[in-house]
Amino acid sequence: MSYAEFELDIPAVMRSELPKYFDSLQETPLTEANVRSAIPDGAQGAYLLFLKGALVYIGKTDSKAGFRNRLVRHLNFVRHRRNIDPADVTFKAVRIFVFSNFDLEAMLIEEYTKKREVRPVWNYSGFGSNDPGRRREGQDPAVYDLEYPVEIDEEIPFLDPGEHKLLSAVLILKNNLPYIFRYDTNGAHWSKGHELMRDLTIVVPDGPMTTRKALRLFLDALPGGWRATVLPNRVILYPEKEGVSYPGQVEALSKSA
Structure with missing residues (x-):
C-alpha cells in the first residue's frame, strides 16, 4: 500500500507532556515587570498561579491580547485585598504555538487535580471574573471575593x-x-x-x-x-x-x- 493517513493526537500529547513541561519551570513573582519581560507580545498559551507555592489557579489564553493583559489583570485581583500579599503570588507560563479545539484549561485542571489530589482553589471561585455591572449589585459575592475582600x-x-x-x-x-x-x-x-x-x-x-x-x-x-x-x-x-x-x-x- 502506498497511501495512509496520519493524524497527530494533539490532546493526548498535551495531556501527557504539558504538565511535565510546567513542572520543569521555576515560579516567578507575579509582577507587571516580570510579566512584560518574560512573555513575548501577543503570545498565547497556558499559565499557572501559585500562592505561597501552592497551585491555586490554572488558565489559558488564545486571544489576540495574549498573556500579558490576562496576567496583569490577574495581578490586579490580588492587589489591595485583605488576607493576601501580592508578593506571595507567583506564576509559570508556557507559550503554545498550535491550539487545538479541545479545552486545554479543563485538561490541565483535571491532570493537576489527579496529581496533587486537590483542585486549584481559585478556579471556579470567581477569581478574575468580569464586572457584573450596576444592575447586578444585588448578586451574592463570589467565594474568592469573600475570602479576599x-x-x-x-x-x-x-x-x-x-x-x-x-x-x-x-x-x-x-x-x-x-x-x-x-x-x-x-x-x-x-x-x-x-x-x-x-x-x-x-x-x-x-x-x-x-x-x-x-x-x-x-x-x-x-x-x-x-x-x-x-x-x-x-x-x-x-x-x-x-x-x-x-x-x-x-x-x-x-x-x-
Whole structure:
C-alpha cells in the first residue's frame, strides 16, 4: 500500500507532556515587570498561579491580547485585598504555538487535580471574573471575593496633594485602583461623571493618601445622601436611599457629621 493517513493526537500529547513541561519551570513573582519581560507580545498559551507555592489557579489564553493583559489583570485581583500579599503570588507560563479545539484549561485542571489530589482553589471561585455591572449589585459575592475582600486602607500614591476638580479625582481613582470603582453618572458616560462632580472641588492634603481618605473627601464635597459602599470586590459611590444595603457589604461611608 502506498497511501495512509496520519493524524497527530494533539490532546493526548498535551495531556501527557504539558504538565511535565510546567513542572520543569521555576515560579516567578507575579509582577507587571516580570510579566512584560518574560512573555513575548501577543503570545498565547497556558499559565499557572501559585500562592505561597501552592497551585491555586490554572488558565489559558488564545486571544489576540495574549498573556500579558490576562496576567496583569490577574495581578490586579490580588492587589489591595485583605488576607493576601501580592508578593506571595507567583506564576509559570508556557507559550503554545498550535491550539487545538479541545479545552486545554479543563485538561490541565483535571491532570493537576489527579496529581496533587486537590483542585486549584481559585478556579471556579470567581477569581478574575468580569464586572457584573450596576444592575447586578444585588448578586451574592463570589467565594474568592469573600475570602479576599478589597482593602480601602491601602496607600494610593497616584492622587497628588492640592486642589482637584472632584470629577478629575474620581477618574484618577477609577483608572488606577486595582479593583472596580463605579459611581453614579445620572445617565452620562462614565468619563463625564455626575453633573455635580464637574463643578465641585476637593483639596487633597499632604501626607499618605488612602482610598478611604479619598472617598471621605468626595463624600464631604457632595450633597447629603451620597454613600460610598465597600463590597467584597469593588467600591461604589451613589446617592442611596436610607436603609439600602447589598449582599456581602463590607462597610458604608457617608458624609461626615
